[in-house]
Amino acid sequence: MSDKTTPLEGTLPPATLDDPHLLPSAKNPKRMEALAALAMVIGMAGFVAFIYVYWVNASNKWEALTLGIGMLGLGVGVIAWGKYLMPQGPFVEERHEFHSTDDERESFNAAITGRGGIEVKRRKMLLGVFALGGGVMTLALLIPGVRSLGPKPAKSEGTQGSTEDSLFTTNWKKGAKLVTVGGRPVKVDDLDVGGVLTVFPQGHEGSSPDQVILIRLAQLGPNDPPYPIAAPGRTEWGVQGYVAYSKLCTHLGCPVGLYQERTQQLVCPCHQSIFNVNAGAIPQFGPAPRPLPMLPITVDATGQMRANGGFDQAVGPGFWERP
Amino acid sequence: MIDKSLNWLDDRLGFAKGGRTFLDKIFPDHWSFMLGEIALYSFVILLGTGVFLSLYFVPSGHEIVYHGSYVPLRGQHVSEAYASTVGLSFDVRSGLLMRQAHHWAADIFLGAIAVHMARVFFTGAFRKPREFNWIVGTLMLILGIVNGFLGYSLPDDLVSGTGIRIAFSIIESIPVVGSYLGFFLFGGNYPGSGIIIPRFFTIHVLIVPAIIVGLLAAHLGLLVKQKHTQFPGKGKTEHNVVGSPMFPTFIAKTTGFLFVSAAVTFLLGGFAQINPIWQFGQYEPYQISYAVQPDWYMGWLDGALRIMPSWEWVGWGHTLPLEVFLPAVIFPGLIFNILIVWPFIESIYTKDHEYHNLLDRPRDRPKRTAAGASMLTLLFAVFFASSTDVMANFFQVPLIDVLWFFRFFVPLAPIAAYFLTLKICQEMRAAEGIGKRKHALVVERSTTGEYTTTASPVRPGDEHEELEAIPVPTFIDTTDPELATAAGVRRVIR
Numbered sequence: 059m060s061d062k063t064t065p066l067e068g069t070l071p072p073a074t075l076d077d078p079h080l081l082p083s084a085k086n087p088k089r090m091e092a093l094a095a096l097a098m099v100i101g102m103a104g105f106v107a108f109i110y111v112y113w114v115n116a117s118n119k120w121e122a123l124t125l126g127i128g129m130l131g132l133g134v135g136v137i138a139w140g141k142y143l144m145p146q147g148p149f150v151e152e153r154h155e156f157h158s159t160d161d162e163r164e165s166f167n168a169a170i171t172g173r174g175g176i177e178v179k180r181r182k183m184l185l186g187v188f189a190l191g192g193g194v195m196t197l198a199l200l201i202p203g204v205r206s207l208g209p210k211p212a213k214s215e216g217t218q219g220s221t222e223d224s225l226f227t228t229n230w231k232k233g234a235k236l237v238t239v240g241g242r243p244v245k246v247d248d249l250d251v252g253g254v255l256t257v258f259p260q261g262h263e264g265s266s267p268d269q270v271i272l273i274r275l276a277q278l279g280p281n282d283p284p285y286p287i288a289a290p291g292r293t294e295w296g297v298q299g300y301v302a303y304s305k306l307c308t309h310l311g312c313p314v315g316l317y318q319e320r321t322q323q324l325v326c327p328c329h330q331s332i333f334n335v336n337a338g339a340i341p342q343f344g345p346a347p348r349p350l351p352m353l354p355i356t357v358d359a360t361g362q363m364r365a366n367g368g369f370d371q372a373v374g375p376g377f378w379e380r381p
Numbered sequence: 382m383i384d385k386s387l388n389w390l391d392d393r394l395g396f397a398k399g400g401r402t403f404l405d406k407i408f409p410d411h412w413s414f415m416l417g418e419i420a421l422y423s424f425v426i427l428l429g430t431g432v433f434l435s436l437y438f439v440p441s442g443h444e445i446v447y448h449g450s451y452v453p454l455r456g457q458h459v460s461e462a463y464a465s466t467v468g469l470s471f472d473v474r475s476g477l478l479m480r481q482a483h484h485w486a487a488d489i490f491l492g493a494i495a496v497h498m499a500r501v502f503f504t505g506a507f508r509k510p511r512e513f514n515w516i517v518g519t520l521m522l523i524l525g526i527v528n529g530f531l532g533y534s535l536p537d538d539l540v541s542g543t544g545i546r547i548a549f550s551i552i553e554s555i556p557v558v559g560s561y562l563g564f565f566l567f568g569g570n571y572p573g574s575g576i577i578i579p580r581f582f583t584i585h586v587l588i589v590p591a592i593i594v595g596l597l598a599a600h601l602g603l604l605v606k607q608k609h610t611q612f613p614g615k616g617k618t619e620h621n622v623v624g625s626p627m628f629p630t631f632i633a634k635t636t637g638f639l640f641v642s643a644a645v646t647f648l649l650g651g652f653a654q655i656n657p658i659w660q661f662g663q664y665e666p667y668q669i670s671y672a673v674q675p676d677w678y679m680g681w682l683d684g685a686l687r688i689m690p691s692w693e694w695v696g697w698g699h700t701l702p703l704e705v706f707l708p709a710v711i712f713p714g715l716i717f718n719i720l721i722v723w724p725f726i727e728s729i730y731t732k733d734h735e736y737h738n739l740l741d742r743p744r745d746r747p748k749r750t751a752a753g754a755s756m757l758t759l760l761f762a763v764f765f766a767s768s769t770d771v772m773a774n775f776f777q778v779p780l781i782d783v784l785w786f787f788r789f790f791v792p793l794a795p796i797a798a799y800f801l802t803l804k805i806c807q808e809m810r811a812a813e814g815i816g817k818r819k820h821a822l823v824v825e826r827s828t829t830g831e832y833t834t835t836a837s838p839v840r841p842g843d844e845h846e847e848l849e850a851i852p853v854p855t856f857i858d859t860t861d862p863e864l865a866t867a868a869g870v871r872r873v874i875r
Contacts, residue, residue, distance in 0.1 A: 073854035080854075118478040122651015125478075126644045133640025140633025144625075150850035151407035151622045153608055153738060156510055207565035208573075222569045225553075225560055239667065256667050266546075266572050266666035305667060310550040310686070310705060311571065312543055315669040327671045328543065329687045330770055330780055343781055345686060345704045347693030375550040376693055376702030377560045 079149065084142035094138040101131025213379060221267045225379070226372045228304075229268050230353060234259035236272065236302075236363040245361045246298055249274040252319035256305060259365065267373055269305040269313060270353050272363075273335055275322065280357070289338025295354040300363070302353040303339045306374040307331060309346040324350070347376065405853045408631045409611035409624035413504075416497040418635060422642040423490035424597065430483035431586065437473050439465040440582035442537065442575035451659050459537075459663040462578045466536035467659050482650030487529045489646060491678040494522050502723075502753050505741040506610045509734065512724040514603045519720045521596050524589050526678050531585040533656060533676055537578060540656075540673050542664025546571060547686075554705035572666055612740050616850045619738045626853045674767060684766030685712050688787045716760075747806035751799045758798035762791045 073080055084090035104127030111120040158166070178185050212224035221227050236244040236257040244257055255272045262268045276285050276299035284293045287301065295301070303324070307314045312328035317335075323342070324333040331346030333339040339350035351373050354366040372380050391397045408414075441461040447454045449468050459467075469476040498518060501507055507515035530548070534541045549571040552563040566580070567573035608622050617623045625631055649655075661670065675683055685708035694701040727749065728734060743750040765772075766787040773780040809815050820836040827833065 073851070077854075078848055079851055112475065115474065118475070118481075119651050121475055121478050122482075122647050126648035126651070129640040129644035129647065133637040133644060135637070136633050137637030137641070140630050140637060144630040144633060146410075146630065147625055147853075148616065148623045148848060148850040149407055149626055149853045150616065151405065151608070151852070153620050153622060156607070156736065204565060208568040209564060211560040211564045211570070222574065223564070225570060239665075264665060264667065267570065269667040309691075310547045312546060313667050313669045316671070327669050327673065327770075328547065329683075330784065331691075341691060344784070345689045345691050347691040347702065347704050375553055375705065376700040377553040378556050378558075378699055378701070379560060380700035381695075381698050 079147050080145040082143045083146050087143055090138060090142045094135045094143070096135075097131045097138065098135035099131070101128050101133070101135060104128030104131055211379070214381075221262075221265065225374070225377055227267075228369055228373060229259045229262040229265065230270070230365050230368040231259070232365060232367045234365040236260075236270075236355065236365065237263060239263050244272065244363045246300075246357045246363055247361065249300070251275070251277050251299070254317045256313075257302070257363075267306065270302050271305040271314065271317070271324065272300060272302045272355075273317060273324075274300050275335065287338055288336060289340075289349075289352070292338055292352060295352055295366070297356050297363070297366075300355060301335065302355045302365075303333075303335070303350040304353065304369060304373040305350075307346055308341070308348040308350060308375060309344070311374045314350065403605075404626070404628040406605070406608075406627040406631075407622040407624045407853070408627065409609055409617075409622060411612055413500045414609065415638065416493055416500055418638055419493035419642055420490055420497055421597070421601075422639045423486045423493055423646065424593070425639065426486040426643055426646050427483060427490060428590070430479045430486060431590075433479045434469065434476075434483055435586055437465060437469040437476065438462070438535065438582075440535065440579045442578045454659065457663070460578070462535060462537040463658070463663045466538075470659065478647065478650050480650075481653075481655050482647050484533070484655045485649040485653070486646050487525075487532060488655075488677060489642075491522070491525050491529060494518070494525060495678075498522065498720075499753065499757070503741075503743040503750055504610070504612075505737065505746060505749065507724045508737040509724075509728065510607055510736055511603070511610075514600060514607070515724055516721050517596050517600045517603070519717065521593055521600065523717055524593050524596070528585055528589040528593070529676055529678055531581045531589070534581055535578060535585060536656075536658045537664050538656075538658035539661040539664050539668055539670055540658075542666070543669060543673060544675055544679075545577065546666065551705055551709040554702040555710060556699075556701055556706070608738070610738055610740050612742075615847050617739065619736065621850075622738075623850045671770075674771075677764075680764045680767040681760050682709055682713060682763075684763035684768075684787075684791075685709065687769055688763070688766045688784060688791055690788070716756075719756075744806040744809040747803050747810065750806050751803040754802040755795040755799040759791065759795040762787070762794045766791060 082090070104124050108121060108124035108128055111124050157163075209223035212226060214226070221229060237260045238244060238255065238257060241260070241263050243260070244255065249255060249272070251274055253274050257270050257272045258265060258268050275296075278285060278299035280298060282298070285296050285299050285301070286293055287296060303314075305313050305315070307326040307328065309326065309329055309331050312326050314324045314326045314331075314333065316325040316327055317323075318325060322335045324335055324339065325331070326333075326344070326346065329345050331344030332342045333346070333350055334342050338352060341347065341349065351369045351371050353369060356364055356366040358364055387397070439461040443461045444458050445461055445464055447457050447459050447464050447467070449455075449464065450471050451467050454467060466480075470480055471477070501515065501518070530544070534545050534548075549563050549567060552566065553559045555562060564570065566577075568576040568580075609624075611617050611622060611624070614623070625634075662668075674680065686705065689704050689708040692703045692707070694703050741749075743753075769783045769787060770780060772778075773783045776783075820838070822834045823837050824832055824834050
């Protein structure tokens with residue numbers, strides 16, 4: 059601190075209370091004193107009221123009101139005291155040369171480069187070994203510090219893994235039953251045209267990566283021609299007017315929950331990406347870069363809806379390892 | 382009596398010498414110097430209310446059946462985090478008040494930091510020797526935003542859960558290491574093995590606050606050591622500070638201000654409902670709500686994500702989600718880095734390496750002011766872009782049109798703001814006597830009926846004499862000069 063050279067070391071310079079620097083700024087100090095006291099008394103009353111309000115278990119609004127009045131009263135009172143009654147000066151304080159003197163700097167630098175530097179120069183090898191050791195120690199500590207935090211993500215699609223340690227995997231397999239979040243199996247007659255339902259593979263109800271939105275686009279029977287989906291080779295992926303898409307937005311993984319029946323569009327409520335359900339859920343507008351992955355579905359003899367295979371790609375937003 | 386106990390303490394602690402300097406410390410008076418105090422006191426309130434909340438909140442994603450007093454939720458399967466947050470809102474007395482005051486204090490904290498920062502920027506208070514304090518402040522802003530996000534994510538409600546999902550996806554978008562970072566933070570693929578709420582809790586209540594406390598100590602310590610800046614004025618130079626003393630004037634005013642800040646926060650906490658999680662419901666990864674916005678300080682990131690075109694890059698067996706990585710990682714990274722290095726960029730550009738203790742008027746530094754206005758315009762523009770859906774509904778215009786508007790508005794508005802501000806500053810600087818009160822004209826009629834006008838030196842009624850500043854004295858309640866100077870009989874009026 060360079061404050062050493064302040065004139066403060068002497069006795070305090072005295073000033074009498076009629077010095078203009080010490081006069082209160084209030085025009086009528088007596089009145090201001092009374093007002094400040096009044097504010098503080100109101101504040102105290104507020105705190106007493108707060109205790110009462112708490113005692114009788116009144117609502118949070120009463121607690122806030124009494125507490126607010128208490129703090130406001132006390133605060134305004136003491137501010138008025140400081141601002142209108144206490145000496146306002148103006149008072150002055152000198153700033154001092156902020157940096158150290160050249161001598162001080164020199165002796166400090168000498169301690170580092172001279173005293174320490176000579177020693178380091180003399181034993182360069184020791185410093186190198188110590189630095190290396192420190193580096194290895196950091197690495198050794200970082201490995202459990204970071205590696206223990208979670209599983210390593212699976213590298214590629216081929217890698218077997220659970221949905222917990224792979225961004226490529228879902229629990230959808232050929233023949234998996236479509237069930238609601240409550241576990242009720244979904245039958246082919248369950249939805250009318252324009253109806254939507256969030257479904258999961260049986261046994262994984264509520265799972266995030268497995269969520270699929272099932273939409274009935276048209277009322278078709280088993281003998282009608284399949285519903286044409288404007289994505290090459292996918293006509294057989296729907297069944298009896300139903301299509302199923304991953305409900306994870308390809309932008310940031312929000313559930314794509316808003317279905318506009320009239321335009322046959324799915325809208326993500328998070329960042330307003332719009333997907334055309336009729337055309338393989340390609341993004342029509344907004345920040346989403348890719349279509350929602352489509353789940354091939356079929357109906358078995360009992361009318362139960364089943365997956366006709368898994369997804370052909372990773373669901374959800376993009377990431378580095380995604381091909 | 383007081384003298385005696387002070388001496389007793391000084392025998393053991395030896396604080397009298399440094400303490401005197403501290404008590405005599407001069408604080409310049411200007412309303413804008415109080416903005417930082419709002420941030421400081423909001424932080425105090427955050428700590429206080431936060432400790433209260435931590436006594437009741439259960440940081441666990443474990444699923445239980447709700448049995449509390451909020452009837453619509455009874456019998457539902459919810460996480461312990463959600464149940465305990467609803468519980469501390471309805472079943473803990475004063476709990477809702479404390480919870481809402483905590484949330485409001487966080488919003489005020491970051492708002493005050495932003496405005497305080499703007500004040501420091503536009504008046505040039507970040508210049509030598511205060512570059513470090515500017516950086517420390519910027520770091521606190523970043524940590525404050527992070528902790529705000531972590532905090533409102535803890536209750537495990539539908540709105541905040543969606544935010545966590547988005548955060549995971551943003552981490553995922555980082556090239557090469559993204560999925561590793563996400564998996565390590567979440568303990569696996571989203572939604573993780575139920576470990577994320579306890580982890581967020583530890584970071585929110587321990588790690589980040591501890592760092593903020595350390596930075597805050599550095600911020601205030603540097604302020605004391607480097608002394609406060611001041612606006613130019615009578616008797617004010619680069620080499621002094623003119624104002625009121627730490628003790629008793631500043632202490633009284635600032636203590637009162639702490640109470641007033643707390644009063645406003647608690648009144649908001651009681652009367653302005655914030656984050657009613659019992660209306661949102663428990664988070665489920667397959668559910669979503671409409672017109673969901675994050676807290677205000679996250680809005681600029683959300684807006685940037687919305688207006689970004691879908692520029693995903695795919696090649697060489699890899700995917701680079703630029704539509705996420707650019708607006709959510711690069712954009713904020715760039716903004717914060719510009720903030721941090723600004724003092725150095727400016728001093729290189731102006732070749733000014735002198736100490737600066739007197740503040741600038743923004744119009745006297747047109748380019749800096751224009752740059753600041755441009756930055757603020759950019760941030761406000763992306764902030765408003767985070768409500769495209771609400772605007773489309775409100776103004777009854779197609780959502781796509783609103784989005785296209787913002788795709789052009791966000792890059793263009795800052796450029797316009799730059800040149801507009803530059804022009805305004807230059808015009809103001811060129812105009813004579815602008816910003817000062819005009820002199821009154823005194824019209825006199827002579828006996829012969831002739832009118833003469835003369836400018837009055839001061840506006841009638843405006844006369845007041847500013848005193849010369851003096852070193853802080855002790856206050857003496859006697860006019861007797863002998864008593865006043867004699868050692869040992871001075872009486873400090875309290």
